[in-house]
Amino acid sequence: MTTVAHILKSKPEQQVYTTTPATSVYDAVKLMSDRNVGALVVVDEGKVVGMFTERDYARKIVLMARSSKDTPVRDIMSAPVLYVSPKQTNEECMALMTENRLRHLPVMEGGRLMGLISIGDLVKDIISEQKFIIRQLEHYIAGDIA
Numbered sequence: 001m002t003t004v005a006h007i008l009k010s011k012p013e014q015q016v017y018t019t020t021p022a023t024s025v026y027d028a029v030k031l032m033s034d035r036n037v038g039a040l041v042v043v044d045e046g047k048v049v050g051m052f053t054e055r056d057y058a059r060k061i062v063l064m065a066r067s068s069k070d071t072p073v074r075d076i077m078s079a080p081v082l083y084v085s086p087k088q089t090n091e092e093c094m095a096l097m098t099e100n101r102l103r104h105l106p107v108m109e110g111g112r113l114m115g116l117i118s119i120g121d122l123v124k125d126i127i128s129e130q131k132f133i134i135r136q137l138e139h140y141i142a143g144d145i146a
Helices: 004-010 025-035 054-062 090-100 119-142
Strands: 039-044 047-053 104-109 112-118
Touching: 004 090, 004 112, 004 119, 025 039, 025 054, 039 112, 047 054, 047 104, 090 104, 090 119, 112 119
Parallel strands: none
Antiparallel strands: 039 047, 104 112
């Protein structure tokens, strides 16, 4: 099983984009669009206090006919934040995401934000792991392993 630390190292882009609770939803969505990401970690005075996602925008701004320019992120962010440590496995993360219907998990260590993993990161890692196992089994069946 792969650890979160390994998944983070394998990501081509390790930048974690953040916003503040006071930022307008409009500016947060613009940042997500500019950076081509689906979620921002909400940080206040160095502490992770929430997550702001496309889902938050769709359900809490669009469907409620609110103004994205007049609404601060704090009013619609998801909180409290579930997070994982670098030592946790891909399977533990997948279970946490599935159980809580999450698409993004901040990676925290000692109260410090280390990264962000998405459901896509986990799926890619699990597929890679399974391909490796299949290749090993094929070699074993063919008698290539001594």
